Amino acid sequence: MPSTESSKIVAIYPGSFDPITNGHLDLIARGSRLADRLIVAVLQNQRKTSLFTVEERVEMLQEVTRPFPNVEIGSFNGLLVDYVAAREANFIIRGIRAISDYEYELQIAHMNRRLSPGVETVFLMAAEAYSFVSSQLVKEVASLGGNVAGLVPDLVERKLKQRVAETK
Ligand code: PNS
DSSP: OOOOGGGSOEEEEEEOOTTOOHHHHHHHHHHTTTSSEEEEEEEOOOSSOOSSOHHHHHHHHHHHTTTOTTEEEEEEOSOHHHHHHHTTOSEEEEEEOSHHHHHHHHHHHHHHHHHSTTOEEEEEEOOGGGTTOOHHHHHHHHHTTOOOBTTBOHHHHHHHHHHHHHTO
8 A cells, every 4th residue: 555645754864964974974875764754954043153054054965865865955943843843754863973972962862852752863873984973073174174085975075175265
């Protein structure tokens, strides 16, 4: 029996994605196999200063997730649980690289469940090859002229080089 729209499993993978790394992309590939639709959601209302605008991040995400037909890119303001409800999503996906991530993620997951008791968070262990990769470190290395090839998609590597050159 074909599944109806309302019976489809929808997952949300939220984050800053400033910019997307190959670690994120690996999680998107794996997460896209756990749901009928995976919505990658960029947080808009950040206090921390970002290198790329939300629009630029969304554009990069759209480009690099083109091979995954069931992945769509969105952005949200305010509480994640409200966005989860608005998109009628079934669960949240987050990645864990190390124990240090676990403590932060545990807090977020507990808070989200308190705010909205039905919302589950599914954690995926980051691929070993990317377990040390973060957007923050990638930005730092790129801004100091280091090589980030293989840590981010090629498009992102080019955008990082451009942005670093512009801000010098
Ligand atoms: O990539 P990041 O910066 O680790 O992602 C953090 C994110 C976006 C998942 C988290 O900050 C978030 O969900 N913010 C939305 C505001 C919110 O819902 N806060 C309450 C739960 S922590």
